[in-house]
Amino acid sequence: MNKKYKFILASSSPRRKEILNQIGMYPYIWPSHCEEVITKTIPFEVGEELARQKAEEIFQKAKKEENPQSILILGADTIVAKENKIMGKPKTEGEAKEMLLLLQDGSHEVYTGVTLIYQRGKEKREVTFHEKTEVFVYPMSIKEIEEYILTGEPMDKAGAYGIQGIFAQYIEKIHGDFYNVAGLPIGRIKREMKKILGEEEEINDSIHCD
Numbered sequence: 001m002n003k004k005y006k007f008i009l010a011s012s013s014p015r016r017k018e019i020l021n022q023i024g025m026y027p028y029i030w031p032s033h034c035e036e037v038i039t040k041t042i043p044f045e046v047g048e049e050l051a052r053q054k055a056e057e058i059f060q061k062a063k064k065e066e067n068p069q070s071i072l073i074l075g076a077d078t079i080v081a082k083e084n085k086i087m088g089k090p091k092t093e094g095e096a097k098e099m100l101l102l103l104q105d106g107s108h109e110v111y112t113g114v115t116l117i118y119q120r121g122k123e124k125r126e127v128t129f130h131e132k133t134e135v136f137v138y139p140m141s142i143k144e145i146e147e148y149i150l151t152g153e154p155m156d157k158a159g160a161y162g163i164q165g166i167f168a169q170y171i172e173k174i175h176g177d178f179y180n181v182a183g184l185p186i187g188r189i190k191r192e193m194k195k196i197l198g199e200e201e202e203i204n205d206s207i208h209c210d
Contacts, residue, residue, distance in 0.1 A: 006071055008058055008062060010030060023190070027074065032058055036053060037053065047079040054115070055117050074189070075114070076115075079113070100154070108159070110181045112184065112185055114189060134176060
């Protein structure tokens with residue numbers, strides 16, 4: 001039996017790709033361009049809903065182009081929330097400043113919703129879950145916030161910061177998975193992959209990527 005599966009990441013995020021590469025997984029990159037439809041209000045439910053939409057879009061595309069027996073799709077969406085208020089990606093420097101003023105000198109939550117879809121023959125398996133990490137940020141002066149914004153780093157990131165970048169100097173501590181904040185709770189993902197594939201061997205050995 002062929003145990004090689006085509007592994008597709010439904011995201012163009014370089015951070016998610018780097019996390020997978022770090023543990024020896026090299027997915028095909030098929031970014032999702034679906035229109036995001038949000039019907040939930042609780043942050044972790046929003047993350048799961050969006051992850052499911054992204055994975056399903058790429059799954060439908062892959063079914064048309066590939067052997068359905070060899071498809072494994074990973075979709076993910078990271079949500080930053082402060083007291084259940086979702087903080088998206090800032091559209092302007094002013095929005096970034098507002099977000100950072102809220103996050104500094106306190107804690108907030110980061111949720112990453114994940115969906116895995118596996119097609120083997122006519123059988124489709126799917127699982128959706130999320131991980132939560134609490135992040136504590138040191139007090140920041142207005143000058144520090146403005147200088148950080150000038151680096152450009154906040155502008156493409158939920159909550160206006162990247163934990164693995166320049167903003168690392170303002171992180172006091174975290175409770176939970178660091179990689180969850182970076183974009184992929186990779187430890188949980190590997191365990192869920194093993195379950196959905198129904199295989200005992202290492203995932204790295206059972207996924208084929210050109």
